[in-house]
């Protein structure tokens with residue numbers, strides 16, 4: 006391993022490089038742009054571009070690209086080389102400020118329903134100077150936002166940046182009331198990434214893994230994760246070599262890769278970075294996912310980022326640790342030491358509580374993907390009901406505030422705002438509930454619903470915007486009041502009273518909780534992606550995003566359609582893959598094995614007519630019945646998939662049709678085939694089994 010501090014950030018055009026390579030004045034103007042979102046003059050951009058190009062070519066780059074995050078959820082790039090011809094038939098390497106700041110791209114191949122007319126298919130990418138440029142595979146990558154010419158966001162980054170601006174504005178208003186001198190508020194994110202690593206040779210034999218990233222068939226192996234012997238277990242040499250290379254490449258790109266370990270299921274692992282500013286954390290997580298896949302290939306492994314690659318063992322999530330801090334280095338979700346800090350903390354905490362309660366459906370639908378539908382509520386990940394875990398101590402403090410009682414008997418002096426000097430929270434006591442969708446873990450919230458493949462931007466847009474909205478409401482109420490402490494107290498008590506239904510410290514996997522949550526507390530329980538997405542453009546949600554200037558109503562309608570359509574496409578691919586595997590692989594295999602059994606029965610009986618053929622006859626009979634079920638289910642699935650064509654652009658209708666009519670057939674087909682797998686002889690089974698896949702990396 007090379008010297009880590011030396012390689013860290015070596016492929017990033019970071020602050021140190023800028024300082025060293027840019028003229029002082031250019032550096033100052035660029036820093037100001039980064040800190041305050043000020044406009045960057047073209048003459049300044051030219052100087053920056055040239056320095057970037059020199060640095061990049063010295064580090065082996067020949068091309069540049071505007072690196073962006075369209076609605077597909079993966080990153081996109083179009084490479085241009087730096088070459089520029091000269092009169093004497095040679096080339097020089099050139100890169101202009103214009104090319105740095107803005108790029109044009111044909112937007113028609115990216116999802117953008119309702120946002121562009123076909124004659125106006127151009128989109129443009131705009132440099133996000135708050136995220137550093139970096140070199141990947143010989144290309145200088147410039148993190149950019151992707152918009153239509155009308156200014157509508159076509160990507161995940163633009164709304165995220167808008168939401169960061171919204172929370173900055175609202176939070177500063179609130180902080181001012183406390184005499185806090187911060188001039189910028191950001192949110193921070195540390196996304197823990199789970200993934201599976203399997204051997205390439207088994208992957209290549211499974212069309213379902215190749216087309217869908219998950220297995221659509223597969224009987225349970227004799228050993229799954231029941232022995233708990235994988236979690237935090239020692240890492241196999243091949244996996245360790247992969248992890249080491251991954252760390253090294255991530256460090257070069259300035260990604261703060263910190264923790265790596267084995268996860269609960271066999272072949273499952275996790276990587277967690279140190280948290281950073283939200284939009285950078287999102288960029289870094291996209292890079293991490295990309296590098297995981299590419300580096301795995303070099304090791305003859307395949308990295309699966311699907312939320313549920315295998316039934317019966319844990320799926321993979323992406324825990325989104327989120328907090329709010331100031332440019333003066335204060336974490337606003339840290340309870341702090343003094344009564345003033347404590348009061349400020351309680352108010353921010355209340356803002357999060359209210360935001361989560363009021364926009365629980367938005368948080369749920371931010372994580373709604375076909376893959377995550379298999380994971381949420383499967384007793385391995387939080388349920389589809391959003392609730393918050395605060396821990397007993399903090400909950401008691403809120404109770405005592407609400408009821409005007411003294412929380413700590415020793416603490417007799419009640420401040421007028423009703424906030425005691427909070428006890429120091431031992432962090433451990435708040436970090437034990439693994440079943441909560443959104444857990445307070447001492448100085449941040451851990452949102453555990455996102456699935457492994459999700460672009461984290463989407464959940465943070467919701468968290469940032471919802472909290473921004475509530476903070477703005479709080480500021481409206483508190484600004485200019487005569488008696489600040491009294492008004493603050495009233496606001497805190499009212500917020501707790503009105504929104505405490507969202508707080509739940511018990512076991513989120515328990516069925517009794519779902520009953521209580523929905524029947525007693527009235528929390529929403531949107532079980533599947535279509536159910537959740539149907540609420541995307543509810544009036545209250547449109548009001549939230551338009552008032553905070555994060556999305557226009559058109560953008561929201563477009564995004565909702567894009568996601569419904571994506572659900573339909575993914576599910577259709579899964580259905581077609583199942584049909585193909587059943588018709589071309591499983592049913593023929595079942596039939597072939599049945600033939601062997603029948604031939605055996607005939608030949609046994611030809612020798613001894615009364616001979617016992619119990620095994621052959623009963624297996625043949627069961628297998629024939631499973632074959633019939635599989636065959637008729639496939640036939641019905643084909644008809645249903647055909648029916649989908651008639652729904653054309655009505656994505657919502659198609660999504661519910663899939664959920665209600667096609668998924669149940671997929672389930673029956675799988676059941677029949679999985680049972681057949683358990684009774685067919687191994688050599689007849691056409692694809693690697695769960696056992697062979699999950700334990701493929703020796």
Ligand code: ADP
Pocket residue numbers: 193194195196197264277278279280281324326327328329336448449451
């Ligand atoms: P676990 O949930 O497995 O116990 P850790 O407690 O080690 O994990 O950390 C989880 C993640 O939370 C890490 O990525 C860490 O950097 C991140 N984190 C810590 N503090 C903050 C914060 N203030 N804002 C955002 N993320 C944070």
Ligand code: MG
Pocket residue numbers: 197324451
């Ligand atoms: Mg965690």
